[in-house]
Amino acid sequence: MTLEPVHIKEISRIVSNIDVSNEDDKESEMTSDLLGYLQELKYRGRVILKSMEKLYRGKVNIEQMSRSSDPFEITYACDSGSTNPITFDSGLFVDFCHCALASTPTDLDLHMKRTIVAAAYNPSENVTIKTTDGWQEFDEGSGRKNIIRIQPGILNKRIGRMVHDIALYLAESEHMNWMLDGLDDNGILIMDGPIYPKRLMYWMVVESEDIQVQYDPHTKTILQNYIDIMDEHVKQQKPLIGFVKNPEDIQIIQALKQNGVWGIPWAMDAQFFKNLLSLKGHDDDENKYITYTNWFIQPNKFYEKMLNTTSPLVEDTLEHEYPADDYSLTFFMVYVPWMDVIFKIESPYGITKNEELRDNIKRKVLYDISINGIPRTLSKADSIAKIRKSEREQIKEQFNTLKIDTSYNDVRWSETDV
Template identity: 25%
Template structure:
């Protein structure tokens, strides 16, 4: 409990902040919903996918009505993964392991796919003599339907990002490989917990494409970055072949890609709106725009709010416009890189106040009717769950590596002493995302 005197000081400062904010809110300024209407302006590398005679704006639907919408796909699937986070040892060994699973929602003829898993272990020890050799799952007893992949992280100069690299490779390889493995066997939409192209691998590629920024990972292990992204691209292409949706659901993000694009559009046009806009990231902007005072207990019952689709044609990285995948070592089977760019919309669930970015590859939704089908499917799922689709929830439950699991795995490495940081000992790292 906070010291009473200290809390009194905090309370006083927050009261002053509330007073200042109240005065600011009384001043006339553009609302978030009004700001969204400027997505129809040219520029910014983000464009609305709407008929020419329609304006970009927020849509509010009673969840009771959404429940009654036709669902083109009665069965859906979800991919999620879990990691041990980084495991450190006294001799310099650093390791990270992950599990990826498929969740199934609905009466599926392929329910047994949920029993499969893809597991990974990535280990790093900066010593010439250390080698994992050619370990594969034939070296140990792996249950049927479980894939095991062991990787040795290359030797490299010391970097503060090494833990991020080891764990990031472990998680994204497992999830992408598992998605690709099951894509040929499912018969409904595949939801991914997160973006359709995963971070941090997607960011590693972008920095390499522009030749600036943190490029250590693409210098240390370029083939692994390519392999990770190739798994996701292959999944996109497989789902396209099978005429099934692939949908990424991002619940939290500090990205300001849409906000930056909106400010660019406003700045380039002759409109009476000052930039920068007051919001600090996309989540803030869309949370504000999608909120309605009647979303929970209005005359029409609870309301789910969402935007039309937006298409991103390029990314801006360190001031340079770049088309993801265009100049990177990933094979694209369909057309050029523009076909693989992301199309997205935002939605807000009323009872849980969740704001989510929903994205799909443009290749899968070039047809307006198909976009409408997928949007309706997603909104039905969100209205029912008030959070991510049920298939993702099931995948998360089955893939989760608990703290007990992590400690048991750490103790298997008995030849050297394990090192836990202070926050992990206190359990703080179990509260991380």
């Protein structure tokens, strides 16, 4: 044991001092006062957030919501598992991503369909990496696999992270596109995480000598895949949402500060919304309820810009069927008191401008959360697609001619170290 009782005692004293300095009442008042800014919020002269309807904070009784009916006959969810980037002494980076769709009611044939992508990167053009020539089937056509090489020399920083993103987004977007025609028109599709590959898109528009993913053909394939997914759902008016479990946005907080609002105690938008939706001090039993916001739209982001010919992103290479505004990101926030977590629910404007669909999506999310916390179908997809630690070790052992690049931290802080 590294901490003796005397150390724990002193840390407790420090904690009590920090806790005393937290003025909850003032934070609660500030949060309510800031709600009005969200009607139309500007940052550096541009609208970055608008309410799609009347501003409000709603709440539903969990028990009553769980006894209501699911507004959709069938639910689909997409998720993927990953080995996480594997690095070798030779300079090679590899990540395997394995994607699956789940459904409720269960469809075993759908669950059997899998897509596997192995993304490899080495900075040198003199190093040969064997790739597959397009998609190859396995398991009697139930699976597809692809080995891709990311363009040499385009990554000098965050290499593992970018290799992972390309493998992940290619696997997920390809799998969803592969499955789309077979999905029931009366269903809803839930994506694990945002509806767009945000981090990849960010690095495609930022000028950097260290991360130049815009020059890799696979990134453009990924973006086109996501546009195709949006086009199909807008065309058929079939609901599609991204269930974001850990929202990381900071744009609202930045905009509030830029608009002269001082003393904001939060660094993340999620912290602001959690305080906005908290019933603490206002209800005897806050755990009986789920609270949520109205729908918002975030215009003027690169989701629309990527479709304009003036975009530095891909210039004129993405095909799309609808006006750029239809690809704008819309969302609402949900706070689950008994878990003390906030979720962001995303969908493209081409779907949520339909008020009936917008309301059904919200009712669906609240229903699923009241039943299971995380939507049950999303939990199914996670269970199907997950690559477990023992399986990751088996995959690593297959590279018998290569040596894993390890550091002291890998030895000291292993995955089993608690």
